[in-house]
Amino acid sequence: MTRLEDLLVASAERSPGSTALIGPDGVERLTYAELDAVTDRIATMLVDRGVAPGDRVGVLAAKTPWTIASLIGTLKAGAVYVPVDSASPATRVARIIRSAEPSVLLADATATKLVDGLVAEGLSDLTVGSLEAPLAGERFTSAFSRSDVESLQATRPDVGKDPLAHLLFTSGSTGIPKGVMITHDMVSAFVDWALGHFGTKPGDRISAHPPLHFDLSTFDIYATLAAGAELHLVPASLGLDARKTAAFIRDRELTQWFSVPSVLTYLARFEAVAEHDFPALERLLWCGEVLPTPILAHWMRKLPHVRFTNLYGPTEATIASSYYDVPVVPADESVPVPIGVPCAGESLVVLDEGKPAPVGEIGELYIGGVGLSPGYWRDREKTDAAFVTGPDGERIYKTGDLARVDGEGVVHFLGRTDSQIKSRGYRIELGEVETAVNTVAGVRECAVVGVDLGGFEGTTICCAYSVAAGASLPVNDMRRAVTALLPRYMVPAKWDVLDELPKNVNGKIDRPVLRERFRPAPKESE
Template identity: 70%
Template sequence: MTRHLQDLLAASADRHADRPALVGADETLTYAELDAAVNRVAHVLLAHGLTPGARVCVLAEKAPWTVAALIGTLRAGGAYVPVDPAGPASRVARIVGAAEPEVVLVDAGSRALLDEVLAELPGPPPVVGAIDDAPAAFTRADLLAAPADAPAAAPADLAHLLFTSGSTGAPKGVMITHDTVLAFVDWALRHFGAKPGDRISGHPPLHFDLSTFDIYATLAAGAELHLVPASLGIDPRGTASFIRDRALTQWFSVPSVLTYLARFDAVAQDDFPALERLLWCGEVLPTPVLAHWMRRLPHVRFTNLYGPTEATIASSYFDVPEVPADETLPVPIGRACDGEELHVLDEAMAPVPAGEMGELWIGGAGLSPGYWRDPEKTAAAFRADPVAGERLYRTGDLARADVDGVVHFLGRADSQIKSRGYRIELGEIEAALATVAGIRECAVVGVDTGGFEGTTICCAYSVAEGHELPPTELRSAVAELVPRYMVPARWAELDDLPHNVNGKIDRPALRERFTPAGAATGGR
């Protein structure tokens, strides 16, 4: 029997009707209430003409009824497109225009943005529905008046589109199917052991693929998903209080959140007694930060997850067995999740020997069908293994597999630069910087400044409370950790490093800061 993501909710609603499913800032839905809300959304979408496989854009803040709108789209036989309500109108317009939705669901806080977006789009506008009381073709009142039973609708293979940044500046839509998400959720439930009554964080924004794991693994387990307010993203002590007050059993976020909490010393010794597991994904977590967390929370299990959106949530994992003895060594990305495959290949797509660096390719159950209506980009990123013929995704990451088969991330292929004749991996410099006392957050970028050295190594950093760390002092500290040719030539001490909408360090913005036009804003 074919399974679909909305079936996970239906099964848990049968078993755990009165248990909390979604806990928002001021609203909680039980499993029975969430299942009914999903059905009501589906009925109203169908009544307004949603056709099988059609897209529904959801432009709304993270809240219980927003999650119900996503799953209700699936139950109506459509595919949802979560859109960042904090995004600039021009980017939102490109995403909505590319998705060509039949319906856009919006909340009151995003209605003005949607009006601006729709004014930019050609052709007939989509139906606009509101998940609250914003002016629209239908509102929360209409949803609450709709039937609460499941409608008869054939589910589509495509579950949702997630738009990520493209190298050309235009967002590219990654197609995510039901079976790719289910493959990861099934593995994660077995590996992490989530169960009814668990209280799981919902930290990432809904347009970020990590939220897919939060939603569907939680619902499959019959657990509680506690939606973390976006306002806590820049409030480390508030975030720590949220974990503590909600007695969360699982926390999952990008590493920058963990770095902020550590640098602001927001986590006490033996804090968060209910917490059982802490997971991160999306970028490298500095090993000193991990060691800080592991020493503070010896009762917690720590897992590094790795994987691009194109391979659905995550493709590999590494359970950290103990506090790292050497904090200068990065944490491995580990082994492939069940049904996934990691291949370290050379330029001819042939396997490299253990211990040697190559480019990381991913195969297996999590692979996306490709990019939405872009066969050229799809063909460039997804290729057939020349020997086995298996479809693989080219990550653009550099890696090596050790003799035990554990894979180690070595940085981006495009972050390896050549300066003064040397080939340099910028991630190695960042790892060294992260060990310097007083550093709160740092990033190293390569910038072509037209000098003789080819590419100039530039470092931006922020300093922890109670510390002073001028560039000259930091330069001296790093010079003791890396060769002279790897010491950054230009420095910028910032109050906070820029981050993109997914919480990752915004490296293009940092490169811009170090260009001649941006030098006056802080480069030294």
């Protein structure tokens, strides 16, 4: 199977002068030849700094052309990259760093405060390289900078290779993030399928919307490089500005847009898309959560020239394992969009008590095939619990999703079986949020639940808590404390302070009752 860095090398040989990356500002650009040379230099610097095949390299930086180059440069050094959200609290990132044990951290100015925080957390022996000018925080200085890299010869180092490409850390129910191991083979298999299915070609202009620590970005990067197309890095500053996001799609003349559904929902609700808008757009893809059918119908009516595809799959099965090309505007907007049929080399199995569920019957969804991860980084117990043997003897992944298969073999997603939710495309273990809340001084008891309040962001995270005797913990103080412990997308949006949390007959916290507390009361009819 092709290694991921070789996708860039092949395109650079075919079309060295073609544009590969365009930065968020539209000004910074790298051709395929330039990107190939930059990644060679980064690889050389890493090897010179002692990075060996199989070593991990942490990447804590904003999404820029040089940050993308750092990922590929790490692969050319035979190493494994670990993209980290530089906006996350230092306490959480420190857990990831201790688990991954990177030889080098590659950072930019956005991560200066974070790296200072990591040193304060006891990680004082970090080797930090800067992707910009030299970095200097209160507790560290960078060992090398972009100018040092640029001074090197653009020669690809001759090193051994590791089958792992990167580690993606996802939310863990114990409060400790889980590192999903992603191999070159896993990603290249999906890229091969995607190039054939979507027909990506040189000259295409592809969006890069998801953050780099989110596995959807893997598809954007490597499918684009494999096709010799242009990757347009979407500014994080667009945030939830619907009209600026629409303008980006329009002005960049994108041929493909790929994002989580909450972005599409937001653009629709703010009427940011005009009739027959985005004339260059050929396909619109989404993944990560359920796209409400009325929102899909809205987009399809606005953009009849665009092909719409729903992708489904967890990080453990590499980007997506199934797809559904929506043939026409849905006639019944109350019916959810299917997650479809398996991608090439993948399998979707719906089981009921370990046996295949009959057609139309509900069961738990498992995934098998070429996209499966080897498991969780240095955690055999979690790996063995999630990756099991199926009825036919194949290795399959327990998704925790409920599904059914219809008479035509199309799979329909029906919800979660556990406390894991999707919010704004992020997979979140509510147990990790509870763990953070419980660490706040003054909390006696807490429960975190996910409630569908009909918002664009998906499931809303809600927290109820009681306070220890003699303590005072207003919601604003609680929110500030939790924000210092978790990424913003994991901080509960709704809070309730109670004298006692409701209990069921077994003495356990009654979470269904709490969910109902957070639901708005129905409006009285006039």
